Amino acid sequence: MALKGFTLVAAVAVAVSACTPKTDQSVDRFIDSGSLASKVKWGVYVDPDGCDTWIADDGIEGYAVARLEPRTGARVCSGILPVGEAAGHNGGRSDPI
Numbered sequence: 001m002a003l004k005g006f007t008l009v010a011a012v013a014v015a016v017s018a019c020t021p022k023t024d025q026s027v028d029r030f031i032d033s034g035s036l037a038s039k040v041k042w043g044v045y046v047d048p049d050g051c052d053t054w055i056a057d058d059g060i061e062g063y064a065v066a067r068l069e070p071r072t073g074a075r076v077c078s079g080i081l082p083v084g085e086a087a088g089h090n091g092g093r094s095d096p097i
Contacts, residue, residue: 043088044080051077055086 044067045053052067052075067076081087 041088043086045086046081046083048083049075049077050079050083051075052080055088 040056040058040063042054042056045055045064047053054063054065054067056063068074069076
């Protein structure tokens, strides 16, 4: 009986979650809300393993995503900067982090 109750609750939870409205992930809804594409500045950071990480800053929140090879999904370790440095939206200069 307890298993049937759990199954019913799980089924209802799945059904209700499917009814929630879609959220536009390209829009920031925090204090500094607005279109992310117009205000986020992207750069690259070289992590301690020597691999690239895409980094972004929209003023209040920051983002970091491992840079991956599109065809294979492998991490990109380009060697473009020394380990622990970042470059991109500050005129192309690198900054130690």
